[in-house]
Amino acid sequence: xxxxxxxxxxxxxxxxxxxxxxxxxxxxxxxxxxxxxxxxxxxxxxxxxxxxxxxxxxxxxxxxxxxxxxxxxxxxxxxxxxxxxxxxxxxxxxxxxxxxxxxxxxxxxxxxxxxxxxxxxxxxxxxxxxxxxxxxxxxxxxxxxxxxxxxxxxxxxxxxxxxxxxxxxxxxxxxxxxxxxxxxxxxxxxxxxxxxxxxxxxxxxxxxxxxxxxxxxxxxxxxxxxxxxxxxxxxxxxxxxxxxxxxxxxxxxxxxxxxxxxxxxxxxxxxxxxxxxxxxxxxxxxxxxxxxxxxxxxxxxxxxxxxxxxxxxxxxxxxxxxxxxxxxxxx
Numbered sequence: 001x002x003x004x005x006x007x008x009x010x011x012x013x014x015x016x017x018x019x020x021x022x023x024x025x026x027x028x029x030x031x032x033x034x035x036x037x038x039x040x041x042x043x044x045x046x047x048x049x050x051x052x053x054x055x056x057x058x059x060x061x062x063x064x065x066x067x068x069x070x071x072x073x074x075x076x077x078x079x080x081x082x083x084x085x086x087x088x089x090x091x092x093x094x095x096x097x098x099x100x101x102x103x104x105x106x107x108x109x110x111x112x113x114x115x116x117x118x119x120x121x122x123x124x125x126x127x128x129x130x131x132x133x134x135x136x137x138x139x140x141x142x143x144x145x146x147x148x149x150x151x152x153x154x155x156x157x158x159x160x161x162x163x164x165x166x167x168x169x170x171x172x173x174x175x176x177x178x179x180x181x182x183x184x185x186x187x188x189x190x191x192x193x194x195x196x197x198x199x200x201x202x203x204x205x206x207x208x209x210x211x212x213x214x215x216x217x218x219x220x221x222x223x224x225x226x227x228x229x230x231x232x233x234x235x236x237x238x239x240x241x242x243x244x245x246x247x248x249x250x251x252x253x254x255x256x257x258x259x260x261x262x263x264x265x266x267x268x269x270x271x272x273x274x275x276x277x278x279x280x281x282x283x284x285x286x287x288x289x290x291x292x293x294x295x296x297x298x299x300x301x302x303x304x305x306x307x308x309x310x311x312x313x314x315x316x317x318x319x320x321x322x323x324x325x326x327x328x329x330x331x
Contacts, residue, residue, distance in 0.1 A: 003134075007127040008179030008331045010138070011070025011170040012298035015062040016285060017049045021153075021163075030156035037160045042261020046163030046286025048148045055146040055166075056088050060101035062166040063140055066298075067102070070138070070170035074102045077170075078136035080109040081126050083118030083290040084144040087111065090200060098142065107140070114185075115195075115318030116257050118290035119143035119167065123314065123326045124183030126171055142168045143294035150197055152217040161259065162218070163286030167294025178331035184240035186323045188232065194224040195319035225317070229263055232323045234270065237315050240325035246311065248273075253306045257316030258282035258292035279305055292316075306330050 022045045023034035038044055049058065059082060067074055080095045087094030095109035114121040119141070126139045147162045171179075198204040199215030206216060241247055248271055256264050261280055268275055279300040282288075288295060293314055306312055308330055315325040 003131060004176050005173040006176055006179035006181070006331070007130045007171055008174035008328070009169045009297075010172045010174075011066045011068070011072075012301050013062040013065025013067070013069055013168045014295045014298045015058050015065075015166040016047045016295070017053060017058070017164050019048045019050055020045045021048045026153070026160055029153045030159060032156045032160065040262065041160060042280070042283055043161065043286050044283050047165055049146050049164040053146070054088050055084065055086055055144050056094050056097040056101060058146060058164075058166045059094065059098050059142050059144045059168070062168040063098060063102050063142055066140065066168040066170045070172065072138055072170065074104045075106055076138050077104040077107045077140050079126065079129060079139040080104060080107045080142070081112055081122050081139065082142040082144050083112045083114060083122040085113050085115060085197070085290070086144070086146045086150065094144065095142075104140070114290075114322050114324070115320060116259060116287070116289045116292065117316030117318035117322050117324040119293040120314050120316050120324040120326050121185060121322070123180055124185070127180040127183070130171065137172060139171045140168060141171055141294075142166060143291040145289035145291040147218070147289060150216065150218055152214060155217065157222060158218045158220040161220070161287040163288050165285055165288040165291045165295055167291045167298050169294060169297070174331040178329045180326060181329050182240045182243045182327035184236050184243065184325045186232065186236050186239070188228065188321045188323075191224055191228060191321055194221040194228070194321070195219070225259075226263065228321050229317050230266065232321070233267065233315060233317055236323040237313060237325045240313070240327055244327060246327070250311055251313045252277070252310035253300070253312045254278040255293055255297050255300065255312060255314040256280075257318075258285065258296055259287045259317070279303070
C-alpha cells in the first residue's frame with residue numbers, strides 16, 4: 001500500500017565534550033609533527049570526553065536538544081535507536097539507558113552497530129520501521145561516539161583521527177514525496193580486519209594473560225581505508241541515486257562521514273563538485289565515528305545550508321567494511 005506521507009527529520013541536536021586534544025599534544029605522544037597531522041588529515045583538534053562522562057549521558061543531552069528542536073515531548077517518542085559501538089557496556093543496548101534518562105516511557109529501544117556509517121544506516125532502518133508501523137509518530141535516532149578510552153595516544157597510525165561526540169535527530173511524518181527517499185548499503189568483508197577493536201569480543205575476551213597486548217585499543221590500516229573509500233563510496237552513492245532515477249548532478253548538498261578532510265576533498269573533486277556543496281567539521285572535532293554524519297547534518301541545518309526541495313546525500317564508510325548512502329528530500 002502506497003503511503004500518503006514520508007519520513008523526514010523534524011529536529012536536530014548534538015553534544016561535544018569541552019576538553020580538546022590538539023595536534024601539538026599528539027606530536028608529543030606520537031612524535032608526528034603537528035603540521036604533518038593537519039596536512040594528512042585536515043584535523044586540527046578533537047573533542048575528548050571527561051573521565052566522568054559516559055555515552056548514555058552524552059547521548060541523552062543531544063537527544064533532549066533534538067526533541068526540543070522538533071517541538072515535541074519525550075513521551076511522544078515511539079522508538080529510540082542508537083548507532084554506536086562505544087556504549088556504556090558491551091551490553092545491554094545503551095538506547096535503553098537513554099530511554100530512562102530522557103523519560104521516553106513509551107518508546108521501544110535498541111542499538112545498531114554499523115561503525116562509522118551507523119547514522120546513515122540508522123536513517124534507513126528507522127524510516128523503514130516507521131513506514132511499516134504508522135503508530136510510531138516520532139522516533140529518536142542517535143549517533144554516539146565515546147572513543148577516547150579505546151585510543152592508544154602513542155599510536156600515530158590511529159590516534160591522530162578520533163574524537164568524541166554525539167548527534168541526534170527526531171524523525172516523523174512529513175509530506176508525501178519528502179524525507180528519506182532512498183537508502184543503499186553495501187559491504188566488503190574481505191577487509192574485515194583492516195579497522196578493528198578486538199579486546200572484549202568473544203574471540204578475544206580480556207584476561208590477565210592478554211591484558212598487556214593492547215587488544216583494548218583501536219587498530220587501523222589507514223592505507224586500506226583510503227583504498228576502500230575511493231573504490232566503493234562513489235558506487236554506493238550512485239546506486240542510491242539510481243533507485244530514484246537521479247544522478248549526482250541532481251544532488252544539492254552532500255553530508256559525508258567526517259573521517260579525513262583530504263578524502264572528502266578527493267571525492268568532491270572526483271565528482272567535479274565544489275566544496276561549498278558539502279560541510280565539514282572534523283577540523284575541530286576529529287573523526288566522531290557514528291556521530292559524525294549526525295553532527296555535520298545538525299550543524300549544516302543550523303547554518304541554513306539547505307532548504308525545502310533540496311536533495312541531500314548522506315554517505316559514509318564504516319569498518320567491516322560497510323558503505324552507505326541515503327537520499328533525503330528536504331521538507
